[in-house]
Amino acid sequence: xxxxxxxxVLDLVEWVAGTPRPYGEVIEAxxxxxxxxxxxxxxxxxxxxxxxxSGGGALLVVATPKGRALLARRRPxxxxxxxxxxxx
Numbered sequence: 001x002x003x004x005x006x007x008x009v010l011d012l013v014e015w016v017a018g019t020p021r022p023y024g025e026v027i028e029a030x031x032x033x034x035x036x037x038x039x040x041x042x043x044x045x046x047x048x049x050x051x052x053x054s055g056g057g058a059l060l061v062v063a064t065p066k067g068r069a070l071l072a073r074r075r076p077x078x079x080x081x082x083x084x085x086x087x088x
Contacts, residue, residue, distance in 0.1 A: 048070060
């Protein structure tokens with residue numbers, strides 16, 4: 001059974017999968033002082049996201065292949081008819 005934090009981790013992975021985001025933007029949006037809300041840490045330690053250098057020397061946060069695979073399994077994209085495809 002998925003927990004609320006699992007859903008938030010998927011939200012973070014989905015957010016950076018669409019467009020790599022600057023590290024500062026991600027930390028500002030996802031950092032928390034609550035010890036029970038470890039979305040950033042869980043996604044990073046789980047290998048779902050990674051920090052990569054950008055051309056300008058800043059870090060970008062990206063979804064890893066493992067993170068994209070998890071998204072594909074847990075949040076299949078709807079087809080143009082509005083229905084999501086799931087293979088058996």
